[in-house]
Amino acid sequence: MEPLLAFEDVTFQYSSGQSVLEGVNLEVRPGEVVxxxxxxxxxxxxxxxxxxxxxxxxxxxxxxxGHLLLPRSRCYLEEMTYIPAEPYLFDYLTGRENAEFIRYLFSIPRGDMDTWLQRAEAEFGLVGALDRLVRDYSLGMRHKLYWAAMLARSARIFLLDEPFSPLDHDSRTAMIQELMARVAQGAAVLFTTHVGELAAEFSTREVWLRNGRLDTAGHLED
Structure with missing residues (x-):
């Protein structure tokens, strides 16, 4: 099966000269959670x-x-969702206004966004929160709102940076169930987390990044 995403000898260093990645290779196929x-x-x-x-x-x-990915590739950005450790939200907009901005930015159909905001109220404990300013949200509530808005997209690749730690148990379970449903339909997930037990159940395989290189064997002390 052809990879959805393939990294070939990827190297990155900061302007200070500090090397971070040195010839990283990784293939991610449909249905994988890495x-x-x-x-x-x-x-x-x-x-x-x-x-x-x-x-x-x-x-x-x-x-x-299989195609070389050029910077800011539209076809790729339309199929990729990135959820950072700290969601990109505007403090002086309400939750609903932030969701509307995301909807406009990613050309999400209004019906899809409305559906996910309703789910956020019912399943993620955001009843009454969508019309409050985001500056008054906790980190967990920020994540719930951002997750709900981004899950309204029809993405095939999910890039998740420490996505689970701020969430309560019920919200975390709901998010993972939704991701696994999409993985079953051919999506792929790359994620980082320190919630080891959850990650071990959620992932289909693990890779280790250390000394600038990626490998699939070895032991890592917490």
Missing amino acids: WIRGPNGAGKSTFLRIAAQLLQPQAGNIRFR
Whole structure:
């Protein structure tokens, strides 16, 4: 089966000269949930930001459905959802206004967004919160709102950076069930997390990032 996403000798270093990734290779196929492990500072978030096209590597290629991925590729961005450790939301807009901005930004059909906002109220404990300013939200509520808005998209690739820690048990369960339903339909997930037990059940395989390289064997001490 052809990979949805393939990283070929991807190298990245910061302007300070600090090397983060050195010739990283990884293939992700439809139906896979890949847990990217590694110690703090190993470059896991940087790797996901490169996959989300927020950073550009100094060397190497990334392929999407077998085709070389160019910067800001529209066809890729339409099928990719990135959820960072701290959601991109505007403090002085309400939850509903933030969702409307995301809907406009990603051309999400209004009906799809309305459906997910209703689910957010019913399943994620956001009843009465959507019309409040986001500055008054807890980190967990910010994540619930951002998840709900981004799940309204018909994405095939999900890039998740520490997505589960701020969520309560019920919301976390609902998010994972939704992701697994999409994986069953051919989506793929790359994620990082320190919630080990949950990740072990959720992932289909694990890879380790350390010393700038990615490997699939070895032991990592927490």
